Amino acid sequence: MVSAWVLFLAGTVGLIWTKVRCAGYVKTEAVVVLVDKSDTRDRVTYSYKADGKTVEGTMEMPFWTSKNEGDRMTVRYDPDDPTKLENSGENTLILVMTLGFGGGAVYSTIAMIRRQRT
Secondary structure (H helix, E strand, C coil): CHHHHHHHHHHHHHHHHHHHHCCCCEEEEEEEEEEECCCCCCEEEEEEEECCEEEEEEEECCCCCCCCCCCEEEEEEECCEEEEECCHHHHHHHHHHHHHHHHHHHHHHHHHHHHHHC
């Protein structure tokens, strides 16, 4: 039970730290220019405008998403380094794990309280 609470708190701190670190990032729309499906995950090349310049980047897409050439996607970039993006897939994974450990921690705590009452 204690380990579930520790993991829940660690995940919460990780999410807060990521949001604070990326608080000044600029939100914009990118266009998918190439999709490489040769690996187990799609590798997507995209482009967007930042400070009047076109920036290109590549990322592996999480297994639960799929993109095609010409699709639009929202990205958030660091205004000091437009090639640096917020990793929303990583944030989603941390969120899901944090909620899972939080649910486990609550369930374990309730079960322990019930056992002590009987």
